[in-house]
Structures are given as C-alpha cells and as structure tokens.
Amino acid sequence: MATESVTTDRGIGLTVLFVVVGIAGAVVAFVAGLTENQILASWGFAAAMIAGALAVGAVHLAR
Known part of the structure; x- marks a missing residue:
C-alpha cells in the first residue's frame, strides 16, 4: 500500500514574512x-x- 504525502513550503514562506x-x-x-x-x-x-500570532498560525494552517 503506497501512501502519498503532498507538502508545501507556503507555510514556511509566510512564517518568514511575518517574522x-x-x-x-x-x-x-x-x-x-x-x-x-x-x-x-x-x-x-x-x-x-x-x-x-500570524507567524505561528501560518505554520499550523498551511499543512
């Protein structure tokens, strides 16, 4: 059984921006x-x- 995981770097980019x-x-x-x-x-x-607050939220919401 193969599992596929799709990840994005959007959360990291938004986090860096907000930081x-x-x-x-x-x-x-x-x-x-x-x-x-x-x-x-x-x-x-x-x-x-x-x-x-937005930096913390960006990490959690972009998963």
Whole structure:
C-alpha cells in the first residue's frame, strides 16, 4: 500500500514574512520608545504582536 504525502513550503514562506514584519515592528517600538514617542511605540508593539500570532498560525494552517 503506497501512501502519498503532498507538502508545501507556503507555510514556511509566510512564517518568514511575518517574522520579518514582527522584527520590524519590534524595532519601531524600541526606537520610538527611546525617542519617547509613545503612540508610535504602541503601534510598533501592536504590529509585532499581530505578526507573531500570524507567524505561528501560518505554520499550523498551511499543512
């Protein structure tokens, strides 16, 4: 009995994309926090958290 498994790299590509967006958001939050721009820091933090959640979800949903 032969079994066939089809896999895709879409989950890895989306994960990498969201990780890069998350790192960019974290950098924005850090730099804005140093310059005491709290509104921009909060938006950077929000972008980092959302991108992190999407990165985890991309791995699980693309299987």
